[in-house]
Amino acid sequence: MQALDYFNARLEATISPMDFLKAKQMNPEKYVLIDVRNGPIHVRNVTIKDAHIIPEQELQSRLNEIPKEKEIIVYCWDVWCNTAAKVAKFLLEHGYKVKELTGGIAAWKEMNFPVTNTNQDNHIPDDCGC
Template identity: 75%
Template sequence: MNALDYFNARLEATISPMDYLRAEQTAPEQYFLIDVRNGPNHVRSLTIKGANIIPQQELAKRLHEIPKDKEIVVYCWDVWCNTAAKVATFLLERGYKVRELTGGIAAWREMNFPVTDTSSDIVQIDSCGC
């Protein structure tokens, strides 16, 4: 693969926070944004506004919730996280059109784009129940 092929493939497989925000504002019916981060609810309480929360570990059993007629945009924590890439591969293998949001929620927050804080919805448990 030469450099041009690499960059074209990268642009086809990803979308920047700025480009997603503009595209979603222009044609919201075309996109389905998914927060695929794993981990306890309290560490995932801040999400991109309008995102559907389907952690990677629940994806296979919740596949029916993801529309095939929309472009799926997945995100995870940051540039160092590959969970969104794993989810994108899983969905692409099943016929979905998918792109990864570059930089994850960290890049989104860095740009001060709209988020939702669900921490008030989280019930605190005194014990882990282990």
């Protein structure tokens, strides 16, 4: 793979927090942002504002909640977590248009972009699966 091919593929598969905010402002109905993090609820209590919460472990049973006509943006914890990449691959295999939010929620919070505190009652196993 040539360097140009790599960077083109990377840009096609990812979106930065700043680029996502700009794109969402220009066309708010085009995108669905999904928090796919696994792990204990107490560490997932902060999420990106307006994100849908569908942990990777629940994805198959909740696929009907994800609209195929929109561009799906998925995120997980940080650059070291590959959960969003796993979810993106799965969704692409099922006919969705998907990008991964670069840097996950860590990058989003570092840039002081809007977050929401959530209170979830459902039990998710403590193993994050990253």
